[in-house]
Amino acid sequence: MIRKLKQADVPIIEKFLGKVKAFSESEVSVAMELVNIAANNPEQTDYNVFVYENSKKILGYYCVGKRPITDAVYDLYWIVTNPEHPKKGIGKSLLTHAEEFVLSKNARWLLAETSSKDAYAAARNFYLRNHYSIIAEINDFYSVGDNLMVFGKFFSK
Amino acid sequence: MIRKLKQADVPIIEKFLGKVKAFSESEVSVAMELVNIAANNPEQTDYNVFVYENSKKILGYYCVGKRPITDAVYDLYWIVTNPEHPKKGIGKSLLTHAEEFVLSKNARWLLAETSSKDAYAAARNFYLRNHYSIIAEINDFYSVGDNLMVFGKFFSK
Numbered sequence: 001m002i003r004k005l006k007q008a009d010v011p012i013i014e015k016f017l018g019k020v021k022a023f024s025e026s027e028v029s030v031a032m033e034l035v036n037i038a039a040n041n042p043e044q045t046d047y048n049v050f051v052y053e054n055s056k057k058i059l060g061y062y063c064v065g066k067r068p069i070t071d072a073v074y075d076l077y078w079i080v081t082n083p084e085h086p087k088k089g090i091g092k093s094l095l096t097h098a099e100e101f102v103l104s105k106n107a108r109w110l111l112a113e114t115s116s117k118d119a120y121a122a123a124r125n126f127y128l129r130n131h132y133s134i135i136a137e138i139n140d141f142y143s144v145g146d147n148l149m150v151f152g153k154f155f156s157k
Numbered sequence: 158m159i160r161k162l163k164q165a166d167v168p169i170i171e172k173f174l175g176k177v178k179a180f181s182e183s184e185v186s187v188a189m190e191l192v193n194i195a196a197n198n199p200e201q202t203d204y205n206v207f208v209y210e211n212s213k214k215i216l217g218y219y220c221v222g223k224r225p226i227t228d229a230v231y232d233l234y235w236i237v238t239n240p241e242h243p244k245k246g247i248g249k250s251l252l253t254h255a256e257e258f259v260l261s262k263n264a265r266w267l268l269a270e271t272s273s274k275d276a277y278a279a280a281r282n283f284y285l286r287n288h289y290s291i292i293a294e295i296n297d298f299y300s301v302g303d304n305l306m307v308f309g310k311f312f313s314k
Contacts, residue, residue, distance in 0.1 A: 024226075026225075026226055027226055030225045030226055068183075068187045069187055069299060070298060070299050071299065071300040072300075073298060073299075108297070108301075109297075135295055136294070136307075137293070138292055138293050138309075140265070140266075141230060142226060142227050142228065142230075143227065143228040143229075144265070150293075150295070152295075
């Protein structure tokens with residue numbers, strides 16, 4: 001079941017983010033900043049967080065929001081599965097839910113920024129497999145040798 | 158004189174942002190969100206706001222901050238001159254100050270996102286004149302026909 005974030009999910013998410021091999025400490029802290037904003041202000045819509053719950057376990061979550069100033073472009077800020085409870089298809093289910101959520105808001109585009117590092121190869125393949133295109137790349141963005149790659153899926157109307 | 162934002166500057170900035178022809182209401186509200194965060198939390202460093210003050214008038218301001226997760230890439234979120242008190246060189250002085258500020262933090266790059274619309278031609282020329290390059294462009298980003306253009310200046314060490 002995919003449902004909106006509750007306050008009680010916050011420590012569980014924080015715990016499993018710390019176990020994601022690809023994430024640095026600063027990535028975990030930025031991810032938690034958005035989770036906390038969403039948990040503390042459930043009515044705000046800049047950061048919408050949904051969790052995948054199964055048998056009372058949180059198997060993953062995503063965070064999506066409209067990019068400020070754009071008319072209808074959404075950013076998939078985070079999509080993370082719980083490495084403590086690996087299960088096939090969780091990422092794909094979360095992504096499909098995110099796409100349906102932004103489509104219900106009349107999104108034109110869903111964007112996802114990721115890194116060119118080896119540790120993010122699985123993330124890049126995940127987006128390509130799910131029909132995302134690389135729409136921009138900026139060399140040496142996160143650090144020297146670590147490029148920003150912007151993936152995007154366009155929703156035709 | 159260019160100095161840090163004070164609480165008393167906030168309504169002055171809000172007033173002149175409303176008179177900038179290129180800005181939509183949503184742009185003004187996003188700009189003010191960052192000004193308010195900086196004014197209410199002067200110790201936070203995500204949004205650093207500096208104003209150009211001359212004879213007790215605020216002639217412009219800029220807002221700059223480190224891009225989360227990057228090692229040393231800074232975003233020039235806003236740089237705006239006061240259309241009520243137009244004066245040559247204010248934008249250039251603010252930009253030079255912003256570059257010196259981020260260099261003092263060991264920035265590798267200063268980025269500035271802008272739009273491809275006609276209303277932003279002056280902004281684009283301003284960056285090009287000041288040795289910024291176009292490092293990425295995403296078509297139909299802000300809205301259909303309105304592209305995101307990312308300008309950047311690289312600081313070699």
